[in-house]
Amino acid sequence: MKIIILIVILTILNNSSQSEQGNYSYRQTHYYESIELKQNQKFTYLLRKNFSEYIVNGNYNISQDSLFLNSFPQRDRIIVREENKRNKNKDTFIVQTKEGIDFHYNLYLTLEDGNLIVLKNKIGKSTIKNKRIKSFYLKDNNGIRSPEHVIYGNSNNYFEIFFETKRVFENESWILKLDKIKPRDFSGSLTSYYLKK
Incomplete structure (x- = not known):
């Protein structure tokens, strides 16, 4: 009986983390921001702003309604x-x-x-x-x-x-709601928009 309950719990946890996987993005004139949550808790962040482009790879964790991001490899700011x-x-x-x-x-x-x-x-x-x-x-x-x-x-x-003029994620928390994510800007403040799946 305990084994069956354990299998059910592990299946639910595995499916919930897979449901967050995918590409979330936001687009405006001369501005594009996205994050792709991949398997094995890896992510790729992309920002295109005017003529600049930033790409950051790293690891993520999800805890309740928060998405925690860490750049990899980590760099000193x-x-x-x-x-x-x-x-x-x-x-x-x-x-x-x-x-x-x-x-x-x-x-x-x-x-x-x-x-x-x-x-x-x-x-x-x-x-x-x-x-x-x-x-x-x-x-x-x-x-x-x-x-x-x-x-x-x-x-x-x-x-x-x-x-360091490139974006560095150091245990940075974003808000995760169903099929959208509220990111933080370069200064660490929450943005007024969401990245949508």
Whole structure:
């Protein structure tokens, strides 16, 4: 009797995960977003926006009404090298993609007194004078946001930053409802639209 109940439960669980498999998509003018949920809990995410295309592969898990996504292979969103340069009166930020390419970004600086300074529409090198910076993060023009980086040493004032401009899923949760999925945008906020099967 226990074996029969176990077989029935396993069959139900297997069929429920297979029912979520398939391609979910959303289309607008100059915009296409889709995710394909495959067997063995693998996924392929595709975003076409104007002239850009992003493809991310990874693993997914479903728990109740949530779809959890993890990129594979996993990548760091930001790598920072800190140094102490002789000029104590200014902080310098050299920002590039991980491929070594300059790009447009906004730099958000949190000061030790709690104030926030935003350096907008920068490219390559940015400097700021006479500020005691506690931490910072970046956003690119596509809305991809780095994690906040806390500065290690009080005397460090030169920062080489290598930013991942490709989408990275790190235990990111999307809402799953019947035959549609509500995704998150590059900044992590839920979108106003659904990807439909």
